[in-house]
Amino acid sequence: MASFSTNQFKAGLKLMIDGEPCNILENEIVKPGKGQAFNRVKIRKLVSGKVLEKTFKSGESVEGADVMDIDLAYLYNDGEFWHFMNNDTFEQIAADEKAVADTVKWLVENDVCTLTLWNGNPIAVTPPNFVELEITETDPGLKGDTAGTGGKPATLTTGAVVRVPLFVQIGEVIRVDTRTGEYVGRAQK
Amino acid sequence: MQDWQPTASLSTLKARATFIQTIRQFFIERQVLEVDTPALSLGTVTDLHLDPFVCPFDYDPSCTKQNLYLQTSPEFAMKRLLAAGSGPIFQICKAFRHESAGRFHNPEFTILEWYRTGFNDHDLMQELDQLQQQLLGTSSALKISYQNAFLEHLQFDPLTISLDTLLAKVAEISDDDWLKSESKDTLLQWLFSTQIEPVLGQDNGHFTPCFVYDFPASQASLARVSENDPRVAHRFELYYRGVELANGFYELDNAAEQRRRFEDDNQLRKADNKPQRPIDERFIAALEQGLPDCAGVAVGIDRLFMLAQSSRHIEEVLAFPVDRA
Numbered sequence: 001m002a003s004f005s006t007n008q009f010k011a012g013l014k015l016m017i018d019g020e021p022c023n024i025l026e027n028e029i030v031k032p033g034k035g036q037a038f039n040r041v042k043i044r045k046l047v048s049g050k051v052l053e054k055t056f057k058s059g060e061s062v063e064g065a066d067v068m069d070i071d072l073a074y075l076y077n078d079g080e081f082w083h084f085m086n087n088d089t090f091e092q093i094a095a096d097e098k099a100v101a102d103t104v105k106w107l108v109e110n111d112v113c114t115l116t117l118w119n120g121n122p123i124a125v126t127p128p129n130f131v132e133l134e135i136t137e138t139d140p141g142l143k144g145d146t147a148g149t150g151g152k153p154a155t156l157t158t159g160a161v162v163r164v165p166l167f168v169q170i171g172e173v174i175r176v177d178t179r180t181g182e183y184v185g186r187a188q189k
Numbered sequence: 190m191q192d193w194q195p196t197a198s199l200s201t202l203k204a205r206a207t208f209i210q211t212i213r214q215f216f217i218e219r220q221v222l223e224v225d226t227p228a229l230s231l232g233t234v235t236d237l238h239l240d241p242f243v244c245p246f247d248y249d250p251s252c253t254k255q256n257l258y259l260q261t262s263p264e265f266a267m268k269r270l271l272a273a274g275s276g277p278i279f280q281i282c283k284a285f286r287h288e289s290a291g292r293f294h295n296p297e298f299t300i301l302e303w304y305r306t307g308f309n310d311h312d313l314m315q316e317l318d319q320l321q322q323q324l325l326g327t328s329s330a331l332k333i334s335y336q337n338a339f340l341e342h343l344q345f346d347p348l349t350i351s352l353d354t355l356l357a358k359v360a361e362i363s364d365d366d367w368l369k370s371e372s373k374d375t376l377l378q379w380l381f382s383t384q385i386e387p388v389l390g391q392d393n394g395h396f397t398p399c400f401v402y403d404f405p406a407s408q409a410s411l412a413r414v415s416e417n418d419p420r421v422a423h424r425f426e427l428y429y430r431g432v433e434l435a436n437g438f439y440e441l442d443n444a445a446e447q448r449r450r451f452e453d454d455n456q457l458r459k460a461d462n463k464p465q466r467p468i469d470e471r472f473i474a475a476l477e478q479g480l481p482d483c484a485g486v487a488v489g490i491d492r493l494f495m496l497a498q499s500s501r502h503i504e505e506v507l508a509f510p511v512d513r514a
Contacts (some may be wrong), residue, residue, distance in 0.1 A: 007289055029291030031427060033377035033436045034410050036371070038287060055383065057367040058289065157212050 003061040006024050014046075014067040017054070021046045021065035021118045029058070037133035046116060047123050049101075067118050071173045074107050082107065082125070084115060095122040106178045127178045132187040133157055134173045137166065151183070192513050194505040200343075208494050209281060212301060220301060221277045223307055223458035226266030228283060232469025233258035236410070237461060240287040242296075258466075259285035262487050265472035266410065268440070271483060272475035273323055279303035281490065284412065290454075290511045292469055293432060293492055297511065300344060304415060304485040310412070310423040310439040313484040314400050317427060320488075321398055330398040330427065331390050336353050337376075338401055342385045346448055347377050348405060348420045353467050374407050387431040398429040411447070412438035437486030444476035 004013060009027040016022070022043040025072065031037040031069050037058035046067060056185045060067040072084035072093060081094035082104070093115065098108070101123040106127035107113070116124040138154035154174070162176055173187040195202070216223065233241045242259040251277050260266070260285050270278055284300040286473030305313055318330045339347040345358060352373050359368050359376050368379060385439055406414050409422030423439030441447055448468065454457035455465040504510045 029289050029294055030382050031238075031288065031291075031294060032238060032378040032382050033433055034238065034408055035374045035382075038379065038382075040383065055363065055365050055368075055379070057371075059369060174308075 001064045001066050003007055005061050005065050006058050009056075010040055011043060013037065015043070016063040016065045017043060019121070020048065020119075021067045024072055026081070030055075031058075046118065047098075047104040049124075053121050062091075065118065065124075067116060069114050069116050071082060071112050072115050075109065075110050077107075080183055084113065084122075087112075091116075093122060099123050100125050103178075105125050105156075105158045106176075107158060108133060129179055130175055130184065131178055132175050133160065133172050135164070135168065135170050138168065140169070154183075194513075195424045195508045196513065197506055197508055198410055199295075201490075201498060201500075201506060202508060204491060204498065205494055208497060209299075211324060212281065212490070213328055217305065218277045219277075219316075221279045222275060223268065224275065224280050225282070226263050226270070226271055226280065228260050228285070230260055230265065230469065231255070231257060232265070232467050232472065235451045235458065235468065236259050236440065237454060237457045237463070238263075242285045242287050261286050262300055264485070264487070265469045266304060267304060268386070268470060268480055270474040271306070271443070272478050272480050277303070277305050280510070283454060283474075284487075291292040293495075295491065295503050295507060295510050297514075299490040300501075301488040301490050302485065304440075304483050306481045306483045307349060308318075308439075308484040310402060310425050310484050313439075313486055314402065314427075314435055316427055317437070317488070318366075318398070318400075321427070321434070321493070323433045324493060325398070325429070327398050327429070331376045331412050332402065333389075334403045335401055335405065335421070336403065338385050338389070340382070342388065343380060352376075366400050374405070376475065377405070378408075386428055386433065389428045389431070397429045398434075401426050401428065409450070410438065411450075413443075414442045423484075429496060432492055432496060434489040434496075435486050439484045440480060442480040442482065444473050448473055464489060475504075481488055 004015065004023065009024060011026060012020055013024045013065055022045050024041055024043055026042040028040045029037060030040050039058060040055050041054045042051065044080050073087050075083040081096060083092055083094050085092045092153050093172065095115065104123045110132050111128050111131060114126040115122045133156040136157055137155045139152050151163045151165045153161050155161050162181060162183050164174060170176060175184040175187050177184050204312050229244060239261050241261050244257045244259060245254065246257045247254050263280050264281055267278060267280060285297050290296060321327060324330065328466055336346060336348055339345060355373055355376050359380065359450055362482050368376065390397040404423040404424040406422045407419055409424055410424040412424035415421045415423060419501060427435040451468045458465050491503055491506055495503060498505050498506060
């Protein structure tokens, strides 16, 4: 894998840092008036998900990480692995529990997710921004209520728990923003 | 190709014109003479961490091909005018530094530099304070010595700390590898930039401009070393909202010491496998002739204007940044 000089640093560049692939979130050049210039970067470690700040002396080179994002449709879970398929080539890839992590609660069959591959292996799964899931459990609540009274918790088929307005009932399919975990509305039939 | 367009809005460029006009007026009212010195020079800066653009010049009457350097600041030429008896002078011009562009950096930038005969560093800080108040509408600037800035924010004395203790202090904050083999000055500069600068003059989220003065003598640059405490030099900087805005000196007037500093710089460059730089002999000759007792300061106009406009990126205040040059 190629090395990248600090001059090439920018948001989105993938680097190997402490043996772990990382994504640059922010890059800033700091140059004291009469001193050594350095880059202050905010990075996300792609395996652990940790976000940290580091500095690099300007002109230093850092090894790039062979990381790529691909869009694959979710198929099924076999108890150990979550299987995804490329809808164009029908090639399948299995992600383990560590890669799927919290995304498990947003996995809907046939939804297209983004898999982050490091050296060809999935290390993270990002769900679509919006998913539609059925409510399996929630208090009956009051009819005629409109949004804004704080709502009530509802459990979805995947086990995710989302706050919904009081008028939403068991068996209804709702739309959820996976980035915030918030109810967006009832799904369009 | 869409990048022919300016990155600053036309209304920002108009405000910039007014801003620069206000600066000119400030100096005209004070009978400071505006000067215009060349951007190209045969000699250049020797600073370890400052690199000039190098321009080939094939038409010297001697028929020898030579390099000219774009100025990193107009300092040497302006001091030659001072030595020639100009009296107080100011200049608004372009300076060039061969380095990366960033949020607060463009390799070509607009600099305001002025010199006041009969002033020392504290007199000049006072004048710069008046200028920044007029331009930014801020209150009077705070003042803290370099030593006290470290004592207050990091609880150690930068003038007496040993390299080993300093390395341990840095290690408490960062495990970045490159820092483990750096010099005391670079470690102090790193700590200053990352730990002190962002919060200088800050009180409950409210910022006041802040001068830092009496830098270590090892970072004296072109300032004279203090007669009371040889560990520090008469160099100051101005910071506001975590941004370095100005660097000033009670100017060194000793030609022999100036030459020695340039030569020491070149030795450091050599040790760091960087090209050595030709010393500006005409500048040294001017110092030998005699520089009047004076203080001078350079201010980054783009940054100052960024703060006046609350801009996030220097591109927002430049017509065409380097990637649209």
